Amino acid sequence: MAGTFVVEKSRNGKFRFNLRAGNNQVILTSGMYAAKAGALNGVESVRKNAADDSRFTRKTAKDGSAYFVLTAANAEVIGKSEMYASKSSMENGIRSVQANAAAAKLIDRTT
Numbered sequence: 338m339a340g341t342f343v344v345e346k347s348r349n350g351k352f353r354f355n356l357r358a359g360n361n362q363v364i365l366t367s368g369m370y371a372a373k374a375g376a377l378n379g380v381e382s383v384r385k386n387a388a389d390d391s392r393f394t395r396k397t398a399k400d401g402s403a404y405f406v407l408t409a410a411n412a413e414v415i416g417k418s419e420m421y422a423s424k425s426s427m428e429n430g431i432r433s434v435q436a437n438a439a440a441a442k443l444i445d446r447t448t
Contacts (some may be wrong), residue, residue: 339359339437339440339441339442340356340357340358340359340364340433340436340437340438340440340441340442341356341357341441341442341443341444342354342355342356342357342380342383342441342442342443342444343355343357343444343446344373344376344377344380344443344444344445344446344447345446345447346373346446346447347369349369351369351370351371352369352370352371352372352373352375352376352447353366353367353368353369353370353376354366354367354376354379354380354416355367356383356416356434356437356438356441357437357441358433358437359437363419364418364419364430364433364434364437365383365407365416365417365418365434366416366417366418366419367379367415367416368414368416368417373447379415379416380443382409382415383407383415383416383434383438384438384439384441385409386407386408386409386410386415387407387434387435387438387439388435388438388439390431390435392407392408392409392410393405393406393407393408393431393434394406394407394408395424395427395431398420400420402420402421402422403420403421403422403423403424403426403427404417404418404419404420404421404427405417405418405427405430405431406418407434418430418431418434
């Protein structure tokens with residue numbers, strides 16, 4: 338089962354997207370965008386940048402959880418992962434983004 342990008346509108350009127358793996362688990366979440374077009378551009382940026390491992394910044398939260406951030410060529414953050422219990426789980430998350438992003442179907446839940 339292929340991954341999906343799900344674009345949603347929040348209660349405050351802003352937009353965001355989640356990249357979900359084939360098992361429907363969220364593997365990347367965007368920041369908030371003022372306009373739907375911004376969120377859609379963010380989806381395309383994930384598709385473009387996910388294949389480049391150097392675009393992933395591996396981080397450790399204060400509680401020791403591992404997570405990653407995907408950035409564009411201009412170093413702007415495109416999306417962030419969930420918190421992982423181990424670095425190996427985080428690496429699996431990165432591989433999942435890389436495997437799913439290019440061909441992921443777009444689901445628009447903004448209407």
